[in-house]
Each structure stands twice: as structure tokens, then as C-alpha cells.
Amino acid sequence: xxxxxxxxxxxxxxDVPADSFLNHSDRPWRIEPSWEIGSLAVLGNRIQLGQAGTxxxxxxxxxxxxxxxxxxxxxxxxKNERHSFLFLYPPLDLRTTEEASTDLQFDVVEFPLGTPxxxxxxxxxxxxxxxxxxxxxxxxxxxxxxxxQIRNATLDFRSADGLLxxxxxxxxxxxxxxxxxxxxxxxxxxxxxxxxxxxxxIKYLNGDVSDVVGALLDTSxxxxxxxxxxxxxxxxLRYVGGGAEGTEANPIDGKDGFVANWVHFLAFSIxxxxx
Numbered sequence: 406x407x408x409x410x411x412x413x414x415x416x417x418x419x420d421v422p423a424d425s426f427l428n429h430s431d432r433p434w435r436i437e438p439s440w441e442i443g444s445l446a447v448l449g450n451r452i453q454l455g456q457a458g459t460x461x462x463x464x465x466x467x468x469x470x471x472x473x474x475x476x477x478x479x480x481x482x483x484k485n486e487r488h489s490f491l492f493l494y495p496p497l498d499l500r501t502t503e504e505a506s507t508d509l510q511f512d513v514v515e516f517p518l519g520t521p522x523x524x525x526x527x528x529x530x531x532x533x534x535x536x537x538x539x540x541x542x543x544x545x546x547x548x549x550x551x552x553x554q555i556r557n558a559t560l561d562f563r564s565a566d567g568l569l570x571x572x573x574x575x576x577x578x579x580x581x582x583x584x585x586x587x588x589x590x591x592x593x594x595x596x597x598x599x600x601x602x603x604x605x606x607i608k609y610l611n612g613d614v615s616d617v618v619g620a621l622l623d624t625s626x627x628x629x630x631x632x633x634x635x636x637x638x639x640x641x642l643r644y645v646g647g648g649a650e651g652t653e654a655n656p657i658d659g660k661d662g663f664v665a666n667w668v669h670f671l672a673f674s675i676x677x678x679x680x
Contacts, residue, residue: 425635427679437481441641441676445475447499448646448669450526452560454573455512456663467524468501475672486543491534491552499526502565511562512660514571520564527559534583544589546597552581573664593631600624603647617651617664629678637678645670 421430428435447470450463463469477495484490501524509516516522536550558575587597602622622644629639648667656662 421680422633422635424633425680428635433485435483435680437483437678437680439477439479439481439676439678441475441477441639441674443475443641443672443674444472445497445670445672446472448671450666450668452664452666454560454571454660454664455510456661458511458663459507459509460665461509461511463499463501463524463526466503466506467522468503469499469526471501473499475674477674477676487538487541489534489536489538489548489550491532491536493532493534495530497526497528498559500524501526509562511571512573512658514562514569516562516564516569520569521566523561523563523565525559525561527561528556530554530556530579532581534581536583536585546585546587548583548585550581550583552583554579554581594628595631595637596626596628598624598626617649617653619647619649621645621647623647635680637680639676639678641672641674641676643670643672643674645672 421428421435423430427437447464450467450469451460452463453460461467475495477493479491479493481492482490503522503524505516505518505520505522508518509520509522532552532554534550534552536548538546538548540547556575556577556579558573560573561570562572563570582603583599583601585597585599587595589595600622601624603620605619625641625643627639627641629637631637646667646669648665650665650667651663653662653664
């Protein structure tokens, strides 16, 4: 499942306070860890595996009509207020159970109507990004950058008794582009946004060796508050939508290699950054 993800990070620029837990204002380098947690709603998630496979709706028929835990872990190494090297890990592992409401087929495996099913939609990834702030004001940020993401997709379809199963794995590098902004409201409050998107119909650009069309829109808006000792707390609303469609170059296990998966996620979270 190849798609070009280009997404942005969750740590934004601000002056280092004199009493910061981690950093000193007179040093060229500083470290900014960030963590957020909240809820993820699946607005839409459809998948088809194999040309003869079922056009399957995870929300209507796969148990994803619920809220899931959402987290992001990130660490930023910032130099001279303008250069940032970011490392991000946002786990995504949605596991649900549901009874098959119709006959289902994923690749070459068929699941009869009424089969108790176990679904796993895992799309973890890790990402390293370099960004550059194009404005000199240390309390504001408009940054652009590039990075590399390693996707780690796991899609499992199993009967509860374990007798029937289909599984898809995909690991691959994905090139990244990103942009973000941060703006203070007053001495304590600030707001920020990020927006990114991609359309990659060409192999290698979408991190695969086959001509799989990939697309993504990732955008969020957040508002935060400065506390003492260099600690921020913020609320964030994020939308992520996109997917991939095409035929893999070297399918295995008798599969024809066709895959189509399009998703729409909405996440609301509370987070903290130490800077």
C-alpha cells in the first residue's frame, strides 16, 4: 500500500525561558520533546484487496464506528532558532471485531456471511524531518522542510476461530515535504496551524516500485498556553485523509496485487511540549 505522506510536526518555535527544565537561552542547540493524547474518529475507511475482492467499509461493517486512542511522540533538536531536526512516531493500530454482514473476500480468501471476524488496521510510521524557519522573529514561525518517513503497514483479516486469514504487510521509505506556522496571541497564549498534501501517481515518488496512485491531506489547528519552566499545554484538532490505489509489481501467495484504500480520520488531542 504505497502512498506519499507529507506531514508536519507538532513542536513550534518560541523563546527559551530562563527557568526552562531542559534548555538554556545562551546555547545554540536545544531539545524540545512533545507528547499528545486524545481520540481518533474514523470518518471513512474503505478497502479492496484483489480485483475480485470486496469493497469493504471498515466503519459500517468492520467495527470502526467508535473512538480510538490517538497519540504522537516527537522530539525536536533546534539550532539557532532557524534549523530543526525532528523525529516523530505516531502509532496507529486499530483492532476491531465484527460479524461478517455479507460474504467477504480479501485477496483470495473468502469469509462466509456470519463469520465472527477480527480486523487489524495498523499503519505505524517513523519520520525524520529537517525544516527551516524563513522568518527571523524567534517568537513566530513559518517553516518549510523535507524529510523521510518509513511506513509500517499491517492489515489483517481473520476469522475468530483462526481457520481463515488474510494478511498484508508493507514497509517502505516515503519522501516528505512540510510547512507549518506559529503565532503568539499575547504573553501566555498562542495558536498554530499546519497543512500538507500530496498526490503521487509515479513509482518511487510514492515509496514503492509499482505505479500506485497515492494522495494525502494532513491539516490541523491548535491553541496553547505557556506555563512556567518552559512547559506548554495545547489543544489540537487534526484531519488526515488520503489513500492509495493500484497494483503491486510483485504480489505473493497467489494474489493479483491490486489494492485500494481511502481513509478519513479526525483527531482531537491535548498535548504538552517542554522547550
